Amino acid sequence: xxxxxxxxxxxxLNPEFRAWVINPTMDSNEFWENWLRQYPEKxxxxxxxxKILKSFPLEYNHLKDEVVDxxxxxxxxxxxxxxxxxxxxxxxxxxxxxxxxRFENQRYNRKISFRTKSRKIAAGIILVIGAxxxxxxxxxxxxxxxxxxxxxxxxxxxxxxxxxxxxxxxxGSKITLNANSxxxxxxxxxHSARVVHLEGEAFFEVAExxxxxxxxxxxxxxTTALGTxxxxxxxxNRIHVALVTGKVYVSNNAGMQESNLLLNPGEDAFYNxxxxxxxxxxxxxxxVLAWKNKIIVFKRAGEDYVMGVLEDWYDVDITTxxxxxxxxxxxxxxxxxxxxxxLVSMGFTMKFDFEINDxxxxxxxx
Amino acid sequence: MxxxxxxxxxxxxxxxxxxxxxxxxxxxxKSYEVIYRSNVQHMFNYGMSIVHNEGLVKDCIQELFxxxxxxxxxxxxxxxIKYYLLKALRWKINHSKVRDKRMVAxxxxxxxxxxxxxxxxxxxxxxxxxxxxxxxxxxxALDKLxxxxxxxxxxxxxxxxxxxxxxxxxxxxxxxxxxxxxxxxTQIKRLV
Numbered sequence: 001x002x003x004x005x006x007x008x009x010x011x012x013l014n015p016e017f018r019a020w021v022i023n024p025t026m027d028s029n030e031f032w033e034n035w036l037r038q039y040p041e042k043x044x045x046x047x048x049x050x051k052i053l054k055s056f057p058l059e060y061n062h063l064k065d066e067v068v069d070x071x072x073x074x075x076x077x078x079x080x081x082x083x084x085x086x087x088x089x090x091x092x093x094x095x096x097x098x099x100x101x102r103f104e105n106q107r108y109n110r111k112i113s114f115r116t117k118s119r120k121i122a123a124g125i126i127l128v129i130g131a132x133x134x135x136x137x138x139x140x141x142x143x144x145x146x147x148x149x150x151x152x153x154x155x156x157x158x159x160x161x162x163x164x165x166x167x168x169x170x171x172g173s174k175i176t177l178n179a180n181s182x183x184x185x186x187x188x189x190x191h192s193a194r195v196v197h198l199e200g201e202a203f204f205e206v207a208e209x210x211x212x213x214x215x216x217x218x219x220x221x222x223t224t225a226l227g228t229x230x231x232x233x234x235x236x237n238r239i240h241v242a243l244v245t246g247k248v249y250v251s252n253n254a255g256m257q258e259s260n261l262l263l264n265p266g267e268d269a270f271y272n273x274x275x276x277x278x279x280x281x282x283x284x285x286x287x288v289l290a291w292k293n294k295i296i297v298f299k300r301a302g303e304d305y306v307m308g309v310l311e312d313w314y315d316v317d318i319t320t321x322x323x324x325x326x327x328x329x330x331x332x333x334x335x336x337x338x339x340x341x342x343l344v345s346m347g348f349t350m351k352f353d354f355e356i357n358d359x360x361x362x363x364x365x366x
Numbered sequence: 367m368x369x370x371x372x373x374x375x376x377x378x379x380x381x382x383x384x385x386x387x388x389x390x391x392x393x394x395x396k397s398y399e400v401i402y403r404s405n406v407q408h409m410f411n412y413g414m415s416i417v418h419n420e421g422l423v424k425d426c427i428q429e430l431f432x433x434x435x436x437x438x439x440x441x442x443x444x445x446x447i448k449y450y451l452l453k454a455l456r457w458k459i460n461h462s463k464v465r466d467k468r469m470v471a472x473x474x475x476x477x478x479x480x481x482x483x484x485x486x487x488x489x490x491x492x493x494x495x496x497x498x499x500x501x502x503x504x505x506x507a508l509d510k511l512x513x514x515x516x517x518x519x520x521x522x523x524x525x526x527x528x529x530x531x532x533x534x535x536x537x538x539x540x541x542x543x544x545x546x547x548x549x550x551x552t553q554i555k556r557l558v
Contacts (some may be wrong), residue, residue: 009551013522013544051558052551060524061414067424068406075402075428079435155538238437270440274433275454276461279442 003039008150011049021053117354121312146361148339153187159200169194170209173214178291180235180312201233203292206246220254221271221278230263231288240270252278296334296342303328306346310361318361326350383447391438402431405448408525409455415520416459416513426458449527453535515550518543 020028036043063071110319159165159179167175167183171194179184181200189195194214206214208227215225215359216232221239223232228246232239241250243263250269251260254276261269261280268283290297296313298306307318316339330350334342339361343354351366389397406427413423434441434454444450511519514536521532522543533540 008555009548012551013547015528017525048555048558052554055558056554062407063409063410063424068403071406071424071428072399072402075431076395076399078432079398082432082436126459238440263488272433272437272440274430274437274458275441275450276457288544296466 003035003042006039006042006045008045008048008052011045012052017049018053018299021050154184155187156182156184158182160315161312169207171209171212171214174205174207176203176292181228197230199234201235201291203229203231203289205210207228219271220252220273220276221269222251222253223269224249224251231292238273241270242268242283244285244289249277252276281324290333294336296332296337298330298332301328301330303330306330310342316356316359316361318363320352320363320365322365324350324352367530374503383445384443387441387447391441391500393438398431398435400449401447408448409451411524412517413459413522414453415516416456422462425447426455426462430454430458446531448525449535451529452521452525452527456535511550511553512546515546518546519550522547 001074016028020032032046036046037245045104056080079293095356114130130342137356146360157165157167157177159177159181164179165177167177169175169185173194175183175196178201182199183196183198183202185196189212194209194212195217196215197217199218204214204216204225206228210226214225214227218232218234218239221241223230223241223249225246225354227250229244230246230248231242231244233242234240241248241263243265245265248263249260250263250271252271259278261278263269263280266282266285268284270281272279273278287297287299296309298309301309302326305366307320310316310319328350330346332346332349334345337345340356343356343361346352347354347363353364353366355364386397386400390401401503409427411424414420417423430451432507517536518532521535522529527535529540529543532543536543
């Protein structure tokens, strides 16, 4: 530290100096006495710094005790409510045994053509390639021109509850889209990148094309791949990317911070929006891909969660006529079973009877 | 400032942030409450330096704690909970400001009505009247600090964070933190 050039500002910003002014000790008295002996010309700066600290007027904002208590009560009750509908892991997967066979039914929902947005898309594409492949700026500019001249037609495929579908893109990539999920992609990919948008959950098997990265946008998170297979789940306000084969980059493009993760097979990335954080971990292949293999998996699940999954899965509405005397903490796996058989098994453990009328299910606890 | 009192009341002696955080992550609601009670004043104070809007800051704190609870199993471990929470709160507030454009406007209003004014060196101040009047002048000057300057000053002087921690919370370099703080102090210096 160069004390010779120290000003009052530097002193104020020196933690030891502050500690000395606020709460002097024998040690700090000795230190600053020596210091002044060594730099006697700094006496004015020291006096000024002390004055600044003593007249420091920024307020300290306090909450009143009763406000602190009220706020806690609100947080606690919401947390307890949430606890009752939780399950034990962050990836909750399910699958309908209905309907991969119905994938012909997938609807071409909307065709949006937007010329104005094309430039933005192009810019996004350029950023991604710039980051991942290091293309030259020159060739990208040419690329941008070309794309913006064209109209980009977007296709959206959306699965309702109880329905899963497989989508084949013209580049050869195959996407399995889960129930209650939505995928948007351009009718024609640009030459430089393949960009799609996902809400909900899907499993991607990307056709290899080293010149054109495959990019999945999900809110604040972008997953970029060359040729590879991975699962993305954005349900429950979380984003989870699990890599099965190949390599992907997962990047967080929210806020000022940008973070990138490179995943290897068996690794996953979990995005927590509450704190805008992207964390790398490991995942259980069987559990993450359960939905694709038409298995319903519950791990220590609460009542609301289980019913929600079954409603999504079998496209039914479930109502209960009374309260359960047992605490729901349900674990189980169901493979290719009808709703009737699932409920029989579950009702045995959780002590309920049920009735299925078309799409209405009524549950009565013993 | 209020740190030590709160922590003594709520925290088991000798428990590190790491241990407390781990217990919270495993679903221990008592630990959750300890974390809330020993940090809420710091979070509120810091939040108010980012956006002078009590309702918004309280909402953000509440929302943040709830989200932490919901995703507790997936949170990374931390050696400093306070730092972690301040960082998360900053993100949350800036996020809500973007969502709600009204807040941006309110943020820019001069802060005329100060509800809870207290000073870091209160005893001294009460002793000397002329310091108080000088303080008023300085206070007006400080209203003209940029919001980032206020933020830096709050984190350094009131929350006692290191320059490294402030830099990381605000996603700027340590040099920028120092420059922001330096400029703010210069403004005060002119008036004392």
